Amino acid sequence: MNHRFISSCFTSTAFILALAFLIVLFPTVSFGQINQSEYYKISKVPTPEGVVLEVGDFEFMADGRLAVSSRRGDIYMFHKPLQPDASKITSTLYMDGLHEVLGLAERDGSLYATQRGEITRLQDQTGDGLADVCETISDGWGINGDYHEYAFGSEFDSNGDIWVTLCLTGSFTSQNKYRGWCLRVSPDGTVTPTCSGVRSPGGIGFNAAGDVFYTDNQGPWNGTCGLKWLRPGSFQGNPQGNSWYKETDAIGARPQDPQSGSRIMAEAKKLPELEPTAILFPYKKMGQSAAGIVCDQSNGKFGPFKEQLFVCDQTFSWVMRVDLEKVNGHYQGACFPFTEGFGSGNLAIEQASNGMMFVGGTNRGWGSRGKSPFALERLEWTGKTPFEVLSMNAKPDGFELQFTKPVDRETANKIESYSMPTYTYIYQESYGSPEVDHVECNITSASVSEDGLTVRLTVDQLHEGHVHELHLDGVRSADGNPLWHPVGYYTLNYIPESKVALED
Secondary structure (H helix, E strand, O other): OOOOOOOOOOOHHHHHHHHHHHHHHOOOOOOOOOOHHHOEEEEEOOOOOOOOOOEEEEEEOOOOOEEEEEOOOOEEEEEOOOOOOHHHOEEEEEEOOOOOOOOEEEEOOEEEEEOOOOEEEEEOOOOOOOOOEEEEEEOOOOOOOOOOOOEEEEEEOOOOOEEEEEOOEOOOEOOOOOOOEEEEEOOOOOEEEEEEOOOOEEEEEEOOOOOEEEEEOOEEOEOOEEEEEOOOOOEOOOHHHHHHHHHOOOOOOOOOOOOOOEOHHHHHHHOOOEOOOOEEEOOOOOOOOEEEEEEOOOOOEOEOOOOOEEEEEOOOOEEEEEEEEEEOOEEEEEEEEEEOOOOOOEEEEEEOOOOOEEEEEEOOOOOOOOOOOEEEEEEEEOOOOOOOEEEEEEEOOEEEEEEOOOEOHHHHHOHHHOEEEEEEEOEOOOEOOOEEEEEEEOEEEEEEOOOOOEEEEEEOOOOOOEEEEEEOOOOEEOOOOEOOOOEEEEEEOOOOOOHHHHHO
16 A cells, blocks of 8 residues: 555646546556446445444454444444345444454454454443443554554454454554564463564455465565465565564574565575465556455355455455465465455455355545445345356466356367466565566467366466466357456466476
8 A cells, every 4th residue: 555645736737647646546447347246236334324434344243243343443233234135234333442443353252353552352241232341352562653553353263363463663664563473362362473574464364274364565575465374483575573583482583584676486495484475466457455355155155256265455446356276385376356346445354154245444544446435335146157267276387277157168279368478576675566577478278178167278388486467358158258357367486396297
C-alpha cells in the first residue's frame, strides 16, 4: 500500500495531471467481460446507522452471530447473518473503545480481539449482549503509535494458539520489539517468536491443512505483493526486524542478511531460513494491496473451488483465488482473478459453513476502487458453475490444467490458444521492483484428457523463480463459451523433478 492522493486541483493543468495519476493508480483492468452475477452475487449488509464500520475482521460465534470488528475500535454482533435477505440482517454493539482490531477468534463463548498492542479476551457474563469483561491475554510486543504498526491476528490453530503478524514501524524500520515478526500466543498468554522477515502484512489465515499464511505488500524486499507461508522458524525476506533475534532463541540464530539486487530464489539457495513467497500477485494485474485470506471449506457450497484460498485486495476492491501445491517441501502455485465490484477497499474476509462469504473493509489511508469509505457485503454462489481453470500444477516440462467444465477439444488442443510470458522481480532493499528477466515460454504441445477436464501443456523451457503468466484466450468450453477469466499466474519457485530422473 504505497499510494498518495491529490487533495485538490486548483488549475486545469493540475486537474489533468491528477486525472492521469488516478488512471495510473486505478487502471481500467477488469477481471473479465462475462457478467459475474451469473455465478456470484454481492449483497450489501446493513451497518449501524451513523457508525463508520471500517471492517477489520470477522468471526462466527458458536450461537450463529457474526462478530465484526472495526479499525475504529468497535465490535458489533450481526444477528442471523445467513438469512436469505441480507438487507434484513441487524446488528448490536458488543464492545467499543478498543485499538484497531484486526483479528478475532472465538473460544468457549469468549471473543479474543487482536488489537495493535495486545490480545484481549472479551466476555459477556451478564447475557445482555455487551462485553462486560475485558482481560489482557498478552501484550508481548512493542508499539509506539506509528500509523503503520498494525497487528493482524489469526483464529485459533489446532494447538489453541493465535498467530500475530506485526508490521514494521512506518513499514520500513523496526523501532519496537518484534516489529517485523510473526508471534504465536498460547491460551495462557505465552509468546513464542515464530518467524522473522515480515514487512507490511494485510491479512492472515489457514489453508485446509492448517498451515498459516499471510499477505505482505510491495515495498523494500518485496518486489510485488505476495502470499507467504509462515513456516515456523523461517525468515520471510525483510531483514529490518532481525535485530530482535537478540531477544529470543526460539528460532535459532539471526540469518545472514540477503544480498540486495539479487533474485529471491538465488538467495534462498544461500539462506536455508528464507522461505520464498508462495504466490506473487503481479502488481496492478492482480491488485496492489493484498489483504485478508480465507480457505473455502464449505464442501462445494461455494462452487467448485474446494479448499482453495480466497484473498482480498484493498486497493482494487476485489477478491482473488489461489490454488496451492507443495513442491520440494515448499508451497507455490497459481493465482486467478475471481470477483470484483465491492463497495470499498476489501480488507477482511470470512466464510460461513453454508458457503456464504462476508467481505468488508475501508478506503481510509490508501483509497480504493470502491468509492465508499467503508463497506460490509455478502458474497454468494448462485449455483451456476463458471467455466474456469480450476487448478494449475507444475510438471517437469510444463503444466497440467484442470477445468471446471469439459473443454472444446479443438480449441484446447491448439497451441495457438495459449501464450505464456514469464518474468520475475528484483529482490532488493529499494521499494518494490518492475517486472524483469522477461522470457517468452513457447508452448510446444497441448493434449486434452478423455473426459475433457484436463489439459497437459508442455513448454520449451521453464524458469525457476519466475511468474509464468498463462493466457488462454483461444480456449472454449465444450458448449462453446470462453473462460470467465482467461488468465492465471503461476509462481514457479521450484521445478518438479521427473519420476524418471528420480528413479535414475
